[in-house]
Amino acid sequence: MKAYRAGIREELEARLSRLGYELVQLDWAGSSARPIIRLRVEREALDRPVSLDDCATVSRGIEAWLDGDARVPERYVLEVSSPGLERPLTRSRDFRRFRGRKIAVTGTETLHGRSSRLEGELLGLGEQDGGTGSIRLRLNGGDEVEVPRSRVSAARLVHDWKVS
Numbered sequence: 001m002k003a004y005r006a007g008i009r010e011e012l013e014a015r016l017s018r019l020g021y022e023l024v025q026l027d028w029a030g031s032s033a034r035p036i037i038r039l040r041v042e043r044e045a046l047d048r049p050v051s052l053d054d055c056a057t058v059s060r061g062i063e064a065w066l067d068g069d070a071r072v073p074e075r076y077v078l079e080v081s082s083p084g085l086e087r088p089l090t091r092s093r094d095f096r097r098f099r100g101r102k103i104a105v106t107g108t109e110t111l112h113g114r115s116s117r118l119e120g121e122l123l124g125l126g127e128q129d130g131g132t133g134s135i136r137l138r139l140n141g142g143d144e145v146e147v148p149r150s151r152v153s154a155a156r157l158v159h160d161w162k163v164s
Contacts, residue, residue: 050082
């Protein structure tokens with residue numbers, strides 16, 4: 001099942017690129033008879049946030065392909081949205097782009113003997129493996145830690161919701 005999804009992901013990324021967008025996150029939900037395909041996209045140019053019109057453009061731009069692809073069940077649901085204020089960080093370039101911002105990292109287990117969720121300033125990616133093997137954080141208490149990406153189930157920006 002994952003093999004066909006990988007093939008769909010690659011084709012989806014190519015089609016989004018032709019439309020001027022990049023895939024931030026792809027989630028599959030629902031059942032195998034009626035899957036829900038959730039896309040979070042951003043503009044390749046990064047010149048402005050993704051709008052409702054952008055989401056409609058993406059949806060219209062890939063629906064015909066999904067309808068005709070034999071790997072996708074006839075009764076699917078497509079949801080297209082922006083990454084949002086508390087956007088997921090899924091690609092190495094996301095961790096480089098948002099360096100200095102506050103993020104939350106959720107682990108598959110306890111991280112650094114503290115909790116399965118750590119929050120702090122993103123310092124970047126670790127130096128090993130070309131910068132893809134770990135996430136460097138300065139925790140709220142000031143400690144600097146490096147979390148292996150293999151132990152991270154999710155990472156996202158944390159928006160400061162304080163009212164001025």
